[in-house]
Amino acid sequence: MRPVAVAAFAQTTHTGHDSGLSEPELILPVIRAVREQSGLTEFGFTCSGSCDYLAGAPFSFVSALDALGAWPPIQESHVEMDAAFALYEAWVRLQHGDVDSALVYGFGKSSMGDLREIMTLQLDPYYLAPLGLDQLSYAGLQRSAVRGDFPAIARRSWESAQTNPYALKLPEPVETAPITDGAAAIVLVAGDLLQERTNLAHITGIAHRIDPHYPGMRDLTRSASAAAAATAAGVGKGPVDVAELHVQFAHEEIVLAEALGLPAGTLINPSGGPLAANPVMATGLIRIGEAASRVMDGTAARAVAHATSGPCLQHNLVAVLSRES
Amino acid sequence: MGNRCAVIGVGQTHYTTRRRDVSMAGLVREAALRALEDAGLTFADIDAVVVGKAPDLFEGVMMPEAYLADALGAAGKPMMRVHTAGSVGGSTALVGASLVQGGVHDRVLVVAYEKQSESNATWALTTHLPFTSSLVVGAGGYFAPHIREYMRRSGAPDHIGTLVAVKDRLNALKNPYAHLRIPGIDRAMVESTPMLWEPIRYLETCPSSDGACAVVLSSERAVTGTPAWVHGGAMRSEPIFRAGRDTVSPQAGIDCAADVYRQAGVTDPRRDLDVAEVYVPFSWYEPMWLENLGFCGVNEGWKLTEAGATALDGDIPWNASGGVLSSNPIGASGLIRFAEAALQVRGMAGDHQVEGARKALGHAYGGGAQFFAMWIVGAEKP
Amino acid sequence: MPSEPNHVLEFPGGYTRSTGPVIGRFLTELRAGRIVGVRTAARTVLVPPLEYDPATGEPTLPDFVEVGPAGTVHEWTWVEEPRKNHPLDRPFAWALIRLDGADTSLVHAVDAPVKAMRTGLRVWPRWRPDRVGSITDLECFVPEVTTIVANVRTEYTVTPGAALARYLDALRRDVFLAGRCPACESVYVPYRLSCPQCGSVIEEELEVGPSGTVTTFAINNLPDPRAPQVPFVSAYILLDGADTPIIALLSEIPAAQVAEGMRVRAVFEGGTVKWFAPEREA
Numbered sequence: 002m003r004p005v006a007v008a009a010f011a012q013t014t015h016t017g018h019d020s021g022l023s024e025p026e027l028i029l030p031v032i033r034a035v036r037e038q039s040g041l042t043e044f045g046f047t048c049s050g051s052c053d054y055l056a057g058a059p060f061s062f063v064s065a066l067d068a069l070g071a072w073p074p075i076q077e078s079h080v081e082m083d084a085a086f087a088l089y090e091a092w093v094r095l096q097h098g099d100v101d102s103a104l105v106y107g108f109g110k111s112s113m114g115d116l117r118e119i120m121t122l123q124l125d126p127y128y129l130a131p132l133g134l135d136q137l138s139y140a141g142l143q144r145s146a147v148r149g150d151f152p153a154i155a156r157r158s159w160e161s162a163q164t165n166p167y168a169l170k171l172p173e174p175v176e177t178a179p180i181t182d183g184a185a186a187i188v189l190v191a192g193d194l195l196q197e198r199t200n201l202a203h204i205t206g207i208a209h210r211i212d213p214h215y216p217g218m219r220d221l222t223r224s225a226s227a228a229a230a231a232t233a234a235g236v237g238k239g240p241v242d243v244a245e246l247h248v249q250f251a252h253e254e255i256v257l258a259e260a261l262g263l264p265a266g267t268l269i270n271p272s273g274g275p276l277a278a279n280p281v282m283a284t285g286l287i288r289i290g291e292a293a294s295r296v297m298d299g300t301a302a303r304a305v306a307h308a309t310s311g312p313c314l315q316h317n318l319v320a321v322l323s324r325e326s
Numbered sequence: 327m328g329n330r331c332a333v334i335g336v337g338q339t340h341y342t343t344r345r346r347d348v349s350m351a352g353l354v355r356e357a358a359l360r361a362l363e364d365a366g367l368t369f370a371d372i373d374a375v376v377v378g379k380a381p382d383l384f385e386g387v388m389m390p391e392a393y394l395a396d397a398l399g400a401a402g403k404p405m406m407r408v409h410t411a412g413s414v415g416g417s418t419a420l421v422g423a424s425l426v427q428g429g430v431h432d433r434v435l436v437v438a439y440e441k442q443s444e445s446n447a448t449w450a451l452t453t454h455l456p457f458t459s460s461l462v463v464g465a466g467g468y469f470a471p472h473i474r475e476y477m478r479r480s481g482a483p484d485h486i487g488t489l490v491a492v493k494d495r496l497n498a499l500k501n502p503y504a505h506l507r508i509p510g511i512d513r514a515m516v517e518s519t520p521m522l523w524e525p526i527r528y529l530e531t532c533p534s535s536d537g538a539c540a541v542v543l544s545s546e547r548a549v550t551g552t553p554a555w556v557h558g559g560a561m562r563s564e565p566i567f568r569a570g571r572d573t574v575s576p577q578a579g580i581d582c583a584a585d586v587y588r589q590a591g592v593t594d595p596r597r598d599l600d601v602a603e604v605y606v607p608f609s610w611y612e613p614m615w616l617e618n619l620g621f622c623g624v625n626e627g628w629k630l631t632e633a634g635a636t637a638l639d640g641d642i643p644w645n646a647s648g649g650v651l652s653s654n655p656i657g658a659s660g661l662i663r664f665a666e667a668a669l670q671v672r673g674m675a676g677d678h679q680v681e682g683a684r685k686a687l688g689h690a691y692g693g694g695a696q697f698f699a700m701w702i703v704g705a706e707k708p
Numbered sequence: 709m710p711s712e713p714n715h716v717l718e719f720p721g722g723y724t725r726s727t728g729p730v731i732g733r734f735l736t737e738l739r740a741g742r743i744v745g746v747r748t749a750a751r752t753v754l755v756p757p758l759e760y761d762p763a764t765g766e767p768t769l770p771d772f773v774e775v776g777p778a779g780t781v782h783e784w785t786w787v788e789e790p791r792k793n794h795p796l797d798r799p800f801a802w803a804l805i806r807l808d809g810a811d812t813s814l815v816h817a818v819d820a821p822v823k824a825m826r827t828g829l830r831v832w833p834r835w836r837p838d839r840v841g842s843i844t845d846l847e848c849f850v851p852e853v854t855t856i857v858a859n860v861r862t863e864y865t866v867t868p869g870a871a872l873a874r875y876l877d878a879l880r881r882d883v884f885l886a887g888r889c890p891a892c893e894s895v896y897v898p899y900r901l902s903c904p905q906c907g908s909v910i911e912e913e914l915e916v917g918p919s920g921t922v923t924t925f926a927i928n929n930l931p932d933p934r935a936p937q938v939p940f941v942s943a944y945i946l947l948d949g950a951d952t953p954i955i956a957l958l959s960e961i962p963a964a965q966v967a968e969g970m971r972v973r974a975v976f977e978g979g980t981v982k983w984f985a986p987e988r989e990a
Contacts, residue, residue, distance in 0.1 A: 002429065023869025029902050029909075047563075053409075054388040057864035059381035059450060060411055063693050067565040067900075070907020074578035077563035077697075078417055081382065081389055081409040090406065090421060096428030097328035114864040122388035126858060127349065130387070211395045211405040229402060311392035316405065346854055386860035444858075470926030471944055471955075478924070478968060524927035524939070524963075565904035569894035569951035 004326045005095045006201035007297070008190045009038035010290035015183035015278040017169050019112040024051070024061060024184075025068035028108050031186040032069060035104065039188040045100025047077040048091045050084030050107040051282050054119050065108065076100070083107060084185065085247075085285030085308030085318050091189055092207055101192035107283035108184035116180055116281065124312060125214060136312075137177065139216060140250045143313045146221040149255040151176050154248075155276060162273025169278050176251035176276070183280030185287045195326075202293035202304075203326040208233030209308075209318035216313045227260035227307070227317035234305075234319040241267045242301035245288035247309040249275050256314060257307060267305075271295065285309065289320055296322045328427030332553035333668035333703060335365030335542030341505035341653035344443040345536040350385060351397035354439045357538035358398055361435070365542040366550045369399025372542070373431035378408040378418025378438040379657030380692075383450040385441050398437060412465075412605070412692030413561070414438065415539070415660025416699030419688070420559045422543050423701070427556075432548040439538035440655035447534050447656065465607065466531055468694065470523035472573045473610040477525065479574065482613060482628035484525070490609035491516045491530045491651060493637050498648025500638075500677035505535045505653040530609040530651075537655035539662045546707075554668035554703040557685070558589025566694045573695060579618040582698040587620075590685070590702035596621045596635075599702070600683040601643045601670045603663035605690045607650045612636060616644075619689070638678065646670065646678040660690025664701055671705045730759045733772055735841040743833070743846075745810050747771040755810035756843075776807035779814070779849070781829040786822055795848055801825050805849055817848040824851055874913075875899045880979035884917040886950055897950040917947035918974040919987055927963045939963045945972060945984055960985035 011034035013027055036042055047069070051061045062079045071077065080087045084107020091103035120136035121129075144151070152174070159174035169179055190198065210226035210233070212219055219225075231237070244267050248254040254269060263269070270276075272291040275284050285308025292306035303323045310316040337360025339345070345353055354377075362368060375398050377391040387393065391407040394400075410417040415438040422436035448464035476482070495511040498504035508515070511529075519528035544553070562582035564571070571577075583595075592598040604619070606612045613627030621642065622630050630636055636644035645651070647666040650659050667686035669675040675683075685704045691697060727735060730746060734757050737744045746757030746768045754761075754768065755775050761768055784803035790796055795817045803825075804813035818831055831849035839845040868876055871887075875898040878885035887910040888895050889903035897916050902909055925943035928935065934957070941963050944953040958966060960975075960983075972984040 019865070019867050021867055021870055021873065023867075023872065026869050026871065026901055032907070033909075052388065053381050053383060054862060057862065057866060059383050060693065062409070063411065063566060063696075066563055066696075067567050067904040068902055068907070069565070070903060070905060071563060071565050072568060072905040074562040074564040074576075074581045076561055078408065078421065078561060079410050081407050086406060090424070093424050093428040093430055096430065097424070099328075113866055114862055119388065119862055122382075122386065122860060122862070123390075123392050125393045126385070126387045126390075127856065130860075131856070131858060209404050210402055211392075211400050213396050213401045214393050215396075226402065310389065311395075315392055315395070386858055464930075467926060467928055467930075467942060470928075471924040471942070474926065475924040475968075521927070521929055524929065526926075567896065567900070567952055568904045569892075569896065571952075 003096050003098060003191055004195055004203060005092050005189055005191045006195050006203045006326070007187055007289070007293035007322065008198060008201055009035040009188040010293055011035045011038065012167050012185040012287055012290060013183040014167050015169055015181045015280050017179055017181060019110065019182060024056065024108050024110060025064050027182070027184040028065055028068045028106055031184050032106065035186045035188045041102055041188060044102045044104040045076065046091055046094045046103040047075050048079065048087040048103065048105050050080050050082050050087040050286065052081060052109065054122055055109050055111065055114065055281060057113055082310055083282055083285035083308050085289055086209065086310070088187060088189070088286060088289060089207060089209060089318060092204060095189060095191040101190060101194040103189040104186065105189065105286065106184065106186040107286045109280050109282035110182040111180045111281050112182050139312045142216060143221040144250060144252040147252040147255055149252060151251040154251040154254050158270055158273050158276040161271050162277030165272045165277060167278060168273045171277065178249040178275040178279035181279045183278065183283055185280070185283040185290055187286060187290050200297050202296035202322040205321045205323045206234035207320040209316065211311070211316040214311070214315060219313070221313055222256065224256050224260040224314045224317060227257055227314065227319065230317050230319040231261040234321050236305055236319060236321055237262050239303050240264060241303060241305050243268045243271055243292060243295045243304040244307070245270055245272060245274065245292040245304070246307045247275060247285050247288050249279060251276065253314055261305060261307065261319060263305070285318065292322050296324055329429050330546040330708065331423045331426040331556040332544050332546070332549050333541050333556070334544045334549055334551050334553050335361040335367065336665045336669055337361030337364060337540040338503045338662065338665065339537045340503050341535040341537035341655060343533070343535065345441065350387070350390065350441055351394055353441055353536065354394055354437050354538045355397045357439070357540040358435060358437050361540035361542050364551065367433070367542060371433055372399060372403070372435045373433050374404040374425055375400040375435045375437065376406045376408060376418055376422040378414045378661065379440055380409070380412065380414055381450055383445070384447065385444045398435065410692055410697050410699070412656060413660050413690040413697040413699045414692065415658050415662065416664055416688065416690030417561055417660070419541060419661055419664040419701065420561055420699055423556055423559055426543050426545050432545040434543045435540060436543060436661065437538060437540040438658040438661035440657040441536045442534045442655060443536050466523040466526050469608055470526050472695070473608060474525055476574045476610060476614050480625040480628055485513065486613055486628040486631055487525070487530050487609040488513050488516045489631055490606065490612040494606070494645050494649045494651040497638055497646050497678055498652035501647045502676070503653065504648040505533050526608055532607040532650045532654040535653050535655040537653065537658055539658045539665050541661065541665050541668065552672045552674065554671045554705070555707050557702045557704045557708045558586040559701040560585035560589070561699045564696045566696050574614060575618045576695050578696060579691065579698045582700050583619045586700045586702055592702065595619060595687070596642045599642065599685050599687050601646055601667070601680040602687040603647060603649065603666040603689065604644055604687070605650055605660060605663055606645060607654065609651060612644060615689070638680070643680050646675065646680055660699060663690055664688035668703050671703050728759060730757050730768065733757070738845040739839045739841040741835055742774055743776045743807060744772045745775045747773065752811040753809060754812050755807050755814050773809065775809035776833065778830060778832045779805040779807035781818065781827060781831055782806055782813055783827070784818065784825055786825065795844060800848065803849070805831060816846060818850070819848045820851050871900045872898060879981065882918070882976040883915050884947055886914050886916040888912040888914060894951045895949060896952050897947055897954060914949070916949035920945040920947035920972060922958065922966065922968055922970040922972055923953050924968055925958065925966055941966050943984065956981060957983040959983040
């Protein structure tokens, strides 16, 4: 595949409440930051991830476009998914060879509605959604299937977050990702733009897979799709210094660490992970950004990032980031 | 552009006001199975699935691809969900094609749908958030002033919109999948219907449909059956609140067309293309897009329509399928344009086949006429 | 009977009827949520099961078979005004229902709209939750499920955002607040934090309007709660000093007289724009 690398990453200082900024206003500073970091003002391709039901209105991405200064008109697309999947679309677009840069961003304000109930709406509309099965409840079903020291995961995530200036300042460890508002952006480069730069996190593998939907028809102690995505992305082809996992519930880390085949010494979620800040629709993208940051600042030679979608880890994306291309 | 990509299968449901007999999964699966059958394949032959639809509020199911994964044979595969407003069907095809052109997959199933009967489109498109006071009622309320502005600028006579409304519905009578099939449709019938959003009459608007459309895309080495080769694909977006934005002929549409023409080696679209499937949800958008897409000069589009150039027997037929004016499951409408273009160059469009079509344009737009997606497909390998 | 009865025959506590083995089996099965029929010597299945074959008078066989639970409506009749002892207290149909696997029809009530009733309609039982062993354990039959009503309701606390909050604040003072882009000098109303064209941060605030020019408009013939009447005019209005039009209600003038280029002025009421009206000549 054509080499592609992360050249810039920015995120908001996330809040656990509505800071009074609209979604386009949240995006504005992170777009500006990645433009400055990358030295690029225009991009060959732009892709974003957001969710209408989170925003409480259709077309939440339309006004976000106004925050970019998208003029002259840009090559742009949008996924109604976490922005990590927008990054995947951008990575695919860069494979064509005719464009060398991509801007990816995601945003969400979970503070506006009841996230736990909004997440009910992504369930099977005949058998599950009418039951009112909320996000905490279906996560609870999976939790009951998984064995592990969940408080230890919560504690480690909380301690790691103490040095993350973008994370929420939570008074104590939590096993459930907190309600968060925020945004994030990443710039990808390829071709000449990649050749002329040195401080990059190369994406040496990226893949995603989806599992069947109904939680009662899956083995909730495992994640077949995460394992398949990890194999396709080549996680096992080298050591993994750092893994940033989209863990919205502490028990998910146990399922994911096994599915991804992470070696024992891997440092998991040094940013504190989603248990420290969970701006839904940007959370997965931030995992890629955080993993890339560890590679770019030299604290990791090879890092893994993971993003998820759907109930009980139904859909999983895995990327491998490396100092070497 | 990357690697070569071809459309090797097309599947459509019949478009209708209410598909009461199927679930959402049943609807999308119907189109998917027909596309697979057309390609001579099964779900097992598919590497990845891309789903597109317009706002989740239409059916009240958030990110429905999670639930649809099983019905589309996606378990264990990559699955994507695209949403770019009304252009989404076109964008979904382009995202699917991108997976082939980028060398990531050999065969991709692309499905777009809308089951609008589960709610009401005007409600879903006009949810008023607090603090905003936009006085727009549905899509017609939004687009009517821009149509009026086009009429003022171009000096087009009032009956041009009527001509398009009649022409597309006559074409629909030749398309077994079309929703609005109105025997005896003529100018008098259209002109007898009330003004909803003056200058838009009732029969100059698109219907609200249930339906799904699917295409199977293939790399060169995995082609089966009759391919329609992708000669170019492009998308463009522009901000809605830009000062001085031309809402009649948006720059994003002009740029998107220029990009796709360049890729496909088209210098004069009226001459170089044989047929076009263009997103015309209100009849007046035919002359407007004729100009925006460079089929004629500025303020000349209505003259092509009036002269019959865009009719099925004209020199550049537009919307031989009946178009969005005849079938409009919103999230699928763009993909239907792209798929119909492919059917034409494959010679598989049935009674609405344009004789000898070798190169065709598929077009979709969305938002406040600010999101554009286009592709050109051809019978010959590019 | 014109008024309240003045004479009632009612055996206190109700009659106690013995069922015999065939009817007893049927009612026992009903109590358990199943419907059974009985076979005749000619191998036909009678539902409800009778003790004697009506065709021959011979005893039916001790051979019970489960039928249904679904069936097909054959004959039916509509009851517009149910009587006190009818199984339903709203309009319903009596129907002869041929349960799947049966050769005869069961009489029962069908709870469906009259428009849905037809010969050939597929129906399923609606069971009473507290069954006792009675034909009324079957409350009635109902059409197959073809639609569910999903009440999807999500609640939000929406804030206007930083820029719009400032704009709305100014509107309360009958002022249109705009912003000027430092790079391209475009003036945006409502006020916003960044330029949609070039992405520059907008800091300069200025007032525009309250008069402006209609650039284009639609005459809406569909009613809307925000408009005082039908037809109403939604117009794009370029406020004096601004570079972007706003869309607003245009009133105080017959719709047919509205034209592009018309000068209009905001009418404020209660801290917001009530509508725009033609500018009066000085």
